[in-house]
Amino acid sequence: MKGLFALREQGRDQEMLGRVVEVPVSNYTDADILDRELAGVFRDYPLVAGHVSNVAEPGSYLLSDWNRIPYVVTRDRQGRLRAFLNQCRHRGARLVKGDEKQLKAFVCPFHNWVYDLDGSLRSISRQEDFPGIDPDQYGLKELPVTEAGGLIWVHPDPAGNLDLRAYLGRMLDDLVEFEVDQLVRYRKTKVVKNANWKLLIKTYLEGYHVPYLHRSTLSKAFRKGVLSYFEDGPHIRMCAARSNIEEALTTEPDSWRILEYASVYYVLFPNTFFIMHPDYVSINIFWPEAPDRTIWTHEMMYRAADFPGEEGQAALAKRFAFTNDVVFGGEDFAVAEDVQENLRYGANEVHTLGLAEGLLAIFQQSIDDRLR
Known part of the structure; x- marks a missing residue:
């Protein structure tokens, strides 16, 4: 003023x-x-994904508007904010299209691989066809995410710094x-x-x-x-x-x-x-x-x-x-x-x-x- x-x-x-x-x-x-x-x-640098009200409760989610960084942000069952690349770790199909009201899990429409809201691989359909696969190595690719100032911030680099105060x-x-x-x-x-x-x-x-x-x-x-x-x-x-x-x-x-x-x-x-x-x-x-x-x-x-x-x-x-x-x-x-x-x-x-x-x-x- x-x-x-x-x-x-x-x-x-x-x-x-x-x-x-x-x-x-x-x-x-x-x-x-x-x-x-x-x-x-x-x-x-950190990028604004949207307002915090978009992901207020477990299973609510926010999709990237830009295919160059195709992330999905959600809250897991413990209420922790998570961001993942919106891609199945099997053959890369898109997991969330945007018409889902709420997520109970990430389910691949291609071959029905299922991931929990924390990104861990929960099940592989016909798992007998994948001998020796370690599910712990096939969780969703995670990105740094945080909330600050009423906004959701995502870093496109998995090793990126999300110190929003700084x-x-x-x-x-x-x-x-x-x-x-x-x-x-x-x-x-x-x-x-x-x-x-x-x-x-x-x-x-x-x-x-x-x-x-x-x-x-x-x-x-x-x-x-x-x-x-x-x-x-x-x-x-x-x-x-x-x-x-x-x-x-x-x-x-x-x-x-x-x-x-x-x-x-x-x-x-x-x-x-x-x-x-x-x-x-x-x-x-x-x-x-x-x-x-x-x-x-x-x-x-x-x-x-x-x-x-x-x-x-x-x-x-x-x-x-x-x-x-x-x-x-x-x-x-x-x-x-x-x-x-x-x-x-x-x-x-x-x-x-x-x-x-x-x-x-x-x-x-x-x-x-x-x-x-």
Whole structure:
């Protein structure tokens, strides 16, 4: 809040880096760059799988939205969180398809090998055909998994580090303070967008476009796209001032509740964009399929007490349609797809970022620093 008021006194948006930066457009078109991102970014760091409410009890589960890391997360009979590659250890068939209401075991549809919820091999059909097989050597391939800040985190490397306190720093404190773990899901969508995953995330990282691209939608609620930001490692937190922010000047700072006057945005490196609105939360995750194609998932969460009964559900439906379909799909990501399409025609070798667009360069640098 204080940062937003400081910008108000200056009569300007934040400079971010304080200089103009050029970013090569090859970052969004080069297949070799994507391969290096997959190897050095998406394989080396914890990834958000979804909200903890998806796996609240034994047998509940959460499936990966990305076939490059086909995991399934569940709770075993003792309530311990587990993550496994969603593959039978016999001949690799997919075990969980997503239409199961709850898991009592992992059962291979191909040859009926059965695994317990802790991943151990329980039985082999026609076991006499497998003399000398040690069931202990054929348990499901496990991945590190934990819950932190109301989110489920999976590491794609079986030997990966899941110290979320060290990884998230102050961002974890924020998620705890906002009681993200108390939220419940309204709806989740999964859509393929014809744009580079970084282009999609970067539409969120500046307020410069708000009065123009969102002139009939978000610009009514936000104050000229003004935002302040904070970095912790590769993660970014942004506070975007809402139009009513000056009302806070009539109250004592100790009584301020940030979400009454601003929306708070988080880039949880590498591919999650987390938005705290006053009455709901959007968890956006971006999974690259190709340089010009990305899986985008949007999971909208809310506090059940804030939206009771049929009237509450109708209000949620209205919010979801506005956020998901109009703002994200119809404005932010539509223009990102347009940019991606136009890259092929060669008018620009670089994207030129102004003083208010420095977070795009900061995010890009966090990726570049980790490329293999």
